[in-house]
Amino acid sequence: MKTIYILVLEFFCGSLMFSFWFGQIKNIDLRSIRDGNPGAFNLIYAAGFKIGILGVLLDFLKGYFPLILFINNNYYLPNNKMKIIVALAPILGHAFSPFLKFNGGKSVAVTFGVWSAVSNFEISFAYAIILAILFLGAKIIKDKKGYPTTPEEDALMIIIGFLILLIYILANSFAEYITVLWFLNLIVFIYKNKDTLYTLYRMKLAKR
Numbered sequence: 001m002k003t004i005y006i007l008v009l010e011f012f013c014g015s016l017m018f019s020f021w022f023g024q025i026k027n028i029d030l031r032s033i034r035d036g037n038p039g040a041f042n043l044i045y046a047a048g049f050k051i052g053i054l055g056v057l058l059d060f061l062k063g064y065f066p067l068i069l070f071i072n073n074n075y076y077l078p079n080n081k082m083k084i085i086v087a088l089a090p091i092l093g094h095a096f097s098p099f100l101k102f103n104g105g106k107s108v109a110v111t112f113g114v115w116s117a118v119s120n121f122e123i124s125f126a127y128a129i130i131l132a133i134l135f136l137g138a139k140i141i142k143d144k145k146g147y148p149t150t151p152e153e154d155a156l157m158i159i160i161g162f163l164i165l166l167i168y169i170l171a172n173s174f175a176e177y178i179t180v181l182w183f184l185n186l187i188v189f190i191y192k193n194k195d196t197l198y199t200l201y202r203m204k205l206a207k208r
Helices: 002-015 018-025 040-047 049-064 080-095 108-119 122-145 151-171 176-192 194-207
Strands: none
Touching: 002 049, 002 080, 018 040, 018 049, 040 049, 040 108, 049 080, 049 108, 080 108, 080 176, 108 122, 108 176, 122 151, 151 176, 151 194, 176 194
């Protein structure tokens, strides 16, 4: 029964749409910005770095806390199956927030929080480095052409980076449940970015 309580708590924490609410305070509906993602990165784009980085921090923290209190405690989570479900809950809470009629954000910042709790920052740090390299490379290419990356390209790099992360996870022999959690997290990423990726696919076809 205690695991169910923790599961509900984690989902509720993930469902708190801080970035969307900050946008509302600034009279900005993030769902009308760029790709319509009501998350922290659209908040940065629409409302500026200062309030945007606060949104990123809070979205990160709702993935990290209170998960960090439970994830390595066998009293609360006695087996790896429970760890997978509970760790995934804040990601699902953000992606399918009841505060936004179950149409939440893409769960990038909260994913970093979850993986920081699960791996003591190791896996989230590796993912941050992978994304930094991908986005820096894209920025260099785009700057030469004189325009920024599109939301579609950003989504693609997030997913490619997460796929690359699997190599790091497997190479470092993490617990088996970590790989399962990664796979489920990937499914959430792909689902939440499916429209954006399809748009990118159609754009590529149109250029042929």
